[in-house]
Amino acid sequence: MKIDHTDFRNLFAAAALTLLPAAALAGDGVEIMHLSPDNTLVRVEKDARLVLLPVQESNPDARIDIIVDGKADRTINVRLATAKTDYTVPLDLSSYKGKDVVLDILTPQGRGSVGEAKDDICWTEMRTADEFNPADTETKYRPLFHHTPLYGWMNDPNGMFYKDGVWNLYYQYNPYGSKWQNMTWGHATSKDLIHWEQQPLAILPDGFGMIFSGSCALDPQNTAGFGSDAVVALYTSANRNQIQSMAHSNDGGMTFEKLPANPVITLDSEARDPNMFRNPETQEWNLVLAHALEHEMLFFTSPDLKTWTLASSFGKGLGAQDGVWECPDLFKLPVDGNRDNQKWVLLVNLNPGGPFGGSAAQYFIGDWDGHTFTADKDAKGNVPTKWLDYGKDNYATVTFSDAPDNRRTALGWMSNWQYAADVPTMQYRSANTLPRELKLFTGADGDILLASEPSPELLSLRGKTVAKCGKSSLSKKGKTFRLPTENSGVCEILAELDGSNGNPVELTLSNAAGNKVTMVYDPKEHTVSMDRTRSGVTDFSDNFPAVTLAPTFEKSGRLSLRIFVDRSSIELFADGGRAVMTNLVFPEQPYTTLTVSAPKGKAALKDLKIFSLK
Numbered sequence: 001m002k003i004d005h006t007d008f009r010n011l012f013a014a015a016a017l018t019l020l021p022a023a024a025l026a027g028d029g030v031e032i033m034h035l036s037p038d039n040t041l042v043r044v045e046k047d048a049r050l051v052l053l054p055v056q057e058s059n060p061d062a063r064i065d066i067i068v069d070g071k072a073d074r075t076i077n078v079r080l081a082t083a084k085t086d087y088t089v090p091l092d093l094s095s096y097k098g099k100d101v102v103l104d105i106l107t108p109q110g111r112g113s114v115g116e117a118k119d120d121i122c123w124t125e126m127r128t129a130d131e132f133n134p135a136d137t138e139t140k141y142r143p144l145f146h147h148t149p150l151y152g153w154m155n156d157p158n159g160m161f162y163k164d165g166v167w168n169l170y171y172q173y174n175p176y177g178s179k180w181q182n183m184t185w186g187h188a189t190s191k192d193l194i195h196w197e198q199q200p201l202a203i204l205p206d207g208f209g210m211i212f213s214g215s216c217a218l219d220p221q222n223t224a225g226f227g228s229d230a231v232v233a234l235y236t237s238a239n240r241n242q243i244q245s246m247a248h249s250n251d252g253g254m255t256f257e258k259l260p261a262n263p264v265i266t267l268d269s270e271a272r273d274p275n276m277f278r279n280p281e282t283q284e285w286n287l288v289l290a291h292a293l294e295h296e297m298l299f300f301t302s303p304d305l306k307t308w309t310l311a312s313s314f315g316k317g318l319g320a321q322d323g324v325w326e327c328p329d330l331f332k333l334p335v336d337g338n339r340d341n342q343k344w345v346l347l348v349n350l351n352p353g354g355p356f357g358g359s360a361a362q363y364f365i366g367d368w369d370g371h372t373f374t375a376d377k378d379a380k381g382n383v384p385t386k387w388l389d390y391g392k393d394n395y396a397t398v399t400f401s402d403a404p405d406n407r408r409t410a411l412g413w414m415s416n417w418q419y420a421a422d423v424p425t426m427q428y429r430s431a432n433t434l435p436r437e438l439k440l441f442t443g444a445d446g447d448i449l450l451a452s453e454p455s456p457e458l459l460s461l462r463g464k465t466v467a468k469c470g471k472s473s474l475s476k477k478g479k480t481f482r483l484p485t486e487n488s489g490v491c492e493i494l495a496e497l498d499g500s501n502g503n504p505v506e507l508t509l510s511n512a513a514g515n516k517v518t519m520v521y522d523p524k525e526h527t528v529s530m531d532r533t534r535s536g537v538t539d540f541s542d543n544f545p546a547v548t549l550a551p552t553f554e555k556s557g558r559l560s561l562r563i564f565v566d567r568s569s570i571e572l573f574a575d576g577g578r579a580v581m582t583n584l585v586f587p588e589q590p591y592t593t594l595t596v597s598a599p600k601g602k603a604a605l606k607d608l609k610i611f612s613l614k
C-alpha cells in the first residue's frame with residue numbers, strides 16, 4: 001500500500017539526512033566516556049530530541065540502558081557499528097525534555113583480543129539531531145502498494161481494529177534495526193486499507209519485557225471501566241517468561257495507558273498472542289491464547305476484560321503440529337453467504353511446519369459455544385488440516401476487530417521465519433499482505449473451507465488496461481503480453497483459463513535478466529502452482545527457492561486468476577480466493593513480460609487483462 005511517509009508526525013519531518021561522514025559528526029551533541037573494554041557512557045546534550053545510532057547489521061547487539069535523571073528508564077538492544085555503518089536509527093528522547101539523559105552501553109565485547117569498544121566507529125558517528133528523515137534507499141524492492149514500515153524490522157500484524165472510519169494496524173516492530181529485537185507495537189492508520197499513514201509508536205517495552213502480539217477490542221458497554229469510547233489492548237509481555245498484559249486508549253488507539261495491575265493472565269508455561277472478542281450470544285468476553293509449545297489453544301472468558309477464567313483448550317494432536325502454535329483468531333462467518341448457516345473459524349498460525357517449510361497459517365472450522373471449540377470432522381471422521389494460503393509468505397494472519405458491514409478483513413505478515421531476516425533489503429524488512437476478505441464456501445466433497453478474496457478497496461488502485469486479450473487458443477509457444485512500463489511494472493493480472501481438455505495452462509512472468517516465475521494451472525490435478533526457483537535473487541537462503549502448490553477446488557476445467565505483482569511479491573487468487581498463494585520474489589530487474597502458453601497441448605485463454613496500478 002502507498003505509505004505517506006511525510007506524515008511521520010512531527011518527529012520525522014522533512015529534511016534529507018541519512019548517513020553523514022564520520023568526521024563531520026564526531027561527538028556532536030554527545031559526550032563519550034569509555035569506562036572499560038565493553039562499557040561506555042554517553043551523555044546526551046540537554047533537550048536533544050533524537051540521538052542517531054549507527055548500526056552494523058552483522059554485529060551482535062549492544063545493550064543500551066537509558067538513564068534519566070539518574071534512574072534507569074528503559075533498555076534497548078542495538079547492533080552498534082564497529083567497523084562500518086550500514087544505516088542509522090533514531091532514538092527518540094523527546095519525552096525526557098528538561099532531564100539529564102545518559103546512555104549506559106554494554107557492548108558485546110569478549111573482544112579482549114580483538115580490540116576495545118572505544119575503537120568502534122559508532123562513537124564518532126553517534127550524534128544528536130532534531131529530525132530524522134531517512135530517504136528511501138530501498139526503491140528496488142520496497143512494495144508500492146503494500147504496507148511496510150519506512151525503516152526497521154516488522155513481523156506480525158496484530159491488534160488491528162476499525163473505529164470511526166479508520167482502520168488501525170499495529171505490528172511487531174523493531175524501531176532500532178532491521179532484524180528482530182526490541183518488540184514494540186508500531187502503528188499505521190488508513191481510511192481505505194490502501195493508503196497507510198505511519199503513526200507514533202503505540203506500545204513500548206517496559207519492566208515486564210517486550211510487547212509481543214495481541215489484539216484490540218472496542219468496549220462500548222464500558223465493561224472494563226475505561227469509558228465507552230475505550231479501545232482495550234491485550235498483548236503478551238515477553239521477558240524471562242510470557243505473561244498477558246492490558247492497556248487502553250481513549251484517543252482512538254493513538255496512545256495507550258498500561259494497566260498498573262498488569263499482568264492480567266499468568267500461566268506456568270509459554271503462552272502468547274491473546275486474541276479477544278465480545279461474544280454477543282453469551283454477553284461475555286472470550287479470549288484465545290496460543291499455548292505455543294503444547295500445540296494447542298487455550299480459551300478464557302471474562303465479564304470485564306481484566307479477570308479471565310480458563311474455560312477449555314483445543315488442538316492437542318490435531319492439524320499441523322510440527323511447530324509452535326501462535327497468533328490465533330476466532331470468528332463466525334456465514335457458509336456460502338447464507339446468514340442462517342454460520343460456522344466458527346479458528347485461525348492457528350504455526351512455525352515451522354507449513355506445507356512448504358517454515359511458517360504458515362492453518363485453520364479449523366467448527367462450533368464455539370462460548371466455552372468450548374469443537375472442530376468439524378471430514379467424511380472419514382478426522383479433523384482435516386486446512387491451510388489459509390499455499391504460498392510461503394503469509395504468516396501471523398489475523399483479522400480486524402469491529403470491521404464494518406460484518407466484514408472479516410485479514411492481513412498477514414508477508415514473509416517466513418525461515419529467511420525473513422536475510423531477504424535482500426536493509427533499510428526495512430518485511431511487508432504485510434494485501435487486505436483480504438475471509439469467506440466460507442463448501443468445497444467439492446462438502447467440506448467447508450475458507451476463501452481469501454482481495455478486499456474490494458483494491459479495485460481503486462486499477463489504472464490503465466495495458467494488455468487485453470479475448471478468447472483465443474493457446475500453443476506451446478504461447479502468447480506474450482507486455483507488463484506496464486511505469487511504477488517498476490507493478491500490475492494486476494486477470495486471466496480466465498480454459499483447461500477443459502485436461503491440458504495445463506502456464507503463465508510466466510519474465511525479464512531480460514533471465515529471471516522468471518512460472519504459474520501452472522493443472523486441470524487434471526485440480527492444482528495451481530508457482531515456481532520461484534529462478535525468480536531473481538534467491539541465494540540468501542536455501543529455503544527461499546521453492547515451488548508452491550495449491551488445490552483449486554474447481555470441477556469445470558476452468559480457472560479464473562487474479563494476480564497482484566508488486567516489486568517484491570506475487571499474490572495469486574484463484575476463483576475468488578478459493579485458492580490463494582503468496583510468495584516473495586526479488587527479481588534483478590522488474591518483470592516486463594507475461595507469457596501464457598499450453599505446454600502439453602490444446603488449452604485456451606478465455607479472457608485476459610493487465611492493469612497498471614496507480
Ligand code: FRU
Pocket residue numbers: 155156172183212213214236272273326327396
Ligand atoms: C509470531 C510471533 C508471536 C510473537 C511475536 C514476537 O511471528 O512469534 O508468537 O508474539 O512473533 O515478535
